[in-house]
Amino acid sequence: MRRLFAGLAAGTFLLATAACGSSDSGSSGGSSSSGGVTTVKLGLIPIVDVAPVYLGVRKGFYEKHGLKLSITTAQGGAAIVPGVVSGQFQFGFSNMTSLMVAQSNNVPVKAVSNGTTSTGVQGEDFGALTVKKGSPITSAKDLEGKKVAINTLKNINETAVRASVRKAGGDPDKVRFVELAFDQMPAALDSGQIDAAMVVEPALATVKSQGGVEIASPLVDVAPNLTVAMYFTSTPYEQKSPEVVKKFQEATAESLAYADSHPDEVRQIVTTYTKIPASVLARVTLPKWPAEADRASIEALEKLGERDKLFKTTPDLDKLLP
């Protein structure tokens, strides 16, 4: 028995030391600098939208600007915003509505670089309002009284779907929104548990492969070239290390521009950090990655958000945007 315990203890210790080496390199917290290279932690969601950063790291754009990115993936904005504000990460990725909600609640966030932009083309965007094959619903107006799935209530996708319903002449207050993860939407739509779903890639590709029909492009209905998400930092970090922020902005702008003009390389790099099957990936509609955020589109998103009562106070875009 004693030997057994000794074995267990030794095994535990070995596992602990082995994994500490692999997953947690050194101390966390603040950025560290050595030999002119600054290491910064970036909190991301493992989705297609953040491909430019991975591509930028591979192409050496960040290195060129004296930055070493330590990428941490989290499951959603819920982990990233507090992570950045508490200094666990120096930079993070979040959708614009979440950033505006944070700003209006006096959470010290500061958007620094463009993240993802909608393609701006009706029917050819990376996010779409979809219905099942053969559904009697043909426009967003028909959603009154129907059950529509969105990934997060009171956030960017609800605003966008409401915009589509309004644009089609319907009353968004009569739509029943339910919260469902993107990846569960295709199955729920197919089995009739929901009447429509606001999906983004790669779930959108799955819906389309089952004969699902797009009835609107909500992100396009908000504004022509909607800035959907941005990279951000905390206000204290921005004030403390303006030169690091500047380097991050330059390297990210370069990465975004490169990704935008090399879609094949984007599809390739996506396979390194997601498990999207090749057959699905080939059909995925990529977003746009302009180097600059579109302020007019963010203002439109803010107006709609205010109308949907998402903010306690009006977000101060001058403070939030770079």
Add this chain to the structure above:
Amino acid sequence: MRGRDLALGAAGLAAFLALGEAVPRLGLVKEAYFPPTSRIAGALGDELAEGAFWTALGDTLTGWALGLALAVAAGIAAGVLLSVVPYLRRATASTIEFLRPIPSVALIPLAVLLYGTELRSVLLLVVYAAFWQVLIQVLYGIQDVDPVAEETARSYGLGAWARIRHVLWPTALPYVMTGVRLAAAVALILAITAELVIGAPGLGARIAVAQTSQAVPEMYALIVVTGVLGLLINVGARTVERRALAWHQSVRGEVAV
């Protein structure tokens, strides 16, 4: 007897796997969302061939083992302390009953705020959940000490240490072992949940990535791995328990009949 149990267990598992193969093939559920067993097995094979899978497995086991070790150590220490000092026990009873039912996952925002998406966040959740399992069992175990035996030991002039060694510990050990076994299972569940929700490296994070990637067979393959892991941990905990309590009537009786 043992052979027959094993055969029955294997037959049950085989029937379950056959059902998993048949249900999607018969079209009862769509293959796209619930792949048949054979496709999951194929995806599992691909997973096992990947180095990243083993790193993730190592990360999960680290979170589990460290969390469990901390919870057991803290649970036993706190349990003994509370039992030895009755005032303390009475002063903390309501606090324990208040804290114990709080689900560990409710602490995720706190964990992220304190530690980001790293191992320490996982540990916070694992230790919080597993600690109570051990503590409560230790408290019950020590309460169960036969006062006559305790008094007898005292009148034979045994010192405090000898009483703990010969009276208290043997009485409490079966309870402690039950606590450890329960804690081992809870710790695994919480380690994987934390990885799944927070994104800390490990099997849970891999499941989440497969989910968001629409890689359904891979997702189920990883879920199968967590199930197997739970099974192995339970078998291991039972073995440790049986060996540690070989002298105890609960175990001895089982063998003698």
